[in-house]
Amino acid sequence: xxxxxxxxxxxxxxxxxxxxxxxxxxxxxxxxxxxxxxxxxxxxxxxxxxxxxxxxxxxxxxxxxxxxxxxxxxxxxxxxxxxxxxxxxxxxxxxxxxxxxxxxxxxxxxxxxxxxxxxxx
Amino acid sequence: xxxxxxxxxxxxxxxxxxxxxxxxxxxxxxxxxxxxxxxxxxxxxxxxxxxxxxxxxxxxxxxxxxxxxxxxxxxxxxxxxxxxxxxxxxxxxxxxxxxxxxxxxx
Numbered sequence: 001x002x003x004x005x006x007x008x009x010x011x012x013x014x015x016x017x018x019x020x021x022x023x024x025x026x027x028x029x030x031x032x033x034x035x036x037x038x039x040x041x042x043x044x045x046x047x048x049x050x051x052x053x054x055x056x057x058x059x060x061x062x063x064x065x066x067x068x069x070x071x072x073x074x075x076x077x078x079x080x081x082x083x084x085x086x087x088x089x090x091x092x093x094x095x096x097x098x099x100x101x102x103x104x105x106x107x108x109x110x111x112x113x114x115x116x117x118x119x120x121x
Numbered sequence: 122x123x124x125x126x127x128x129x130x131x132x133x134x135x136x137x138x139x140x141x142x143x144x145x146x147x148x149x150x151x152x153x154x155x156x157x158x159x160x161x162x163x164x165x166x167x168x169x170x171x172x173x174x175x176x177x178x179x180x181x182x183x184x185x186x187x188x189x190x191x192x193x194x195x196x197x198x199x200x201x202x203x204x205x206x207x208x209x210x211x212x213x214x215x216x217x218x219x220x221x222x223x224x225x226x227x
Binding site: 045 | 164
């Protein structure tokens with residue numbers, strides 16, 4: 001059974017950093033791209049970024065709203081994807097989901113339950 | 122960046138009705154269009170990928186199509202459990218979601 005479990009969320013002050021983890025199981029992690037998607041309170045889904053599988057270069061892509069502040073990485077040996085967030089802003093407050101993405105079409109076929117990040121002083 | 126214009130933003134329908142939700146991309150996305158269902162407090166669920174392919178386990182009441190530049194999600198024979206917010210997503214160039222459509226079942 002495919003499972004994605006996010007962790008690392010919580011309350012953080014503006015300007016600080018936070019790292020989220022997405023621990024995967026039930027599939028060959030290295031074969032898939034992994035994405036992060038967030039939903040701010042009362043808002044819709046917003047794509048944050050993804051990291052390709054090593055087969056497709058292992059490179060990341062980011063939404064313009066987070067580029068330069070957020071970094072996505074992966075450890076295929078541990079089946080974990082990471083989202084490193086720096087210079088946090090109040091508008092980064094959201095539930096953050098990780099998703100497994102089919103490596104060619106990039107649809108998200110499995111999602112974690114999400115982890116809440118609150119940025120507030 | 123590719124923008125996705127989704128309409129309507131909300132709609133209300135009765136059990137047994139058929140509804141359609143439309144997405145229009147700001148540029149060509151080939152068939153890289155996916156649809157998701159999202160209920161409060163739950164993880165989003167993939168319904169349809171590559172414009173019209175039904176994800177495993179999704180009822181046949183859900184279907185996707187394309188007409189010209191517009192992509193459509195059709196839900197037929199509405200059930201109470203279809204109450205949710207629906208999102209389109211393009212995955213042709215990076216990823217972009219539509220603004221969402223809140224579906225209320227009367």
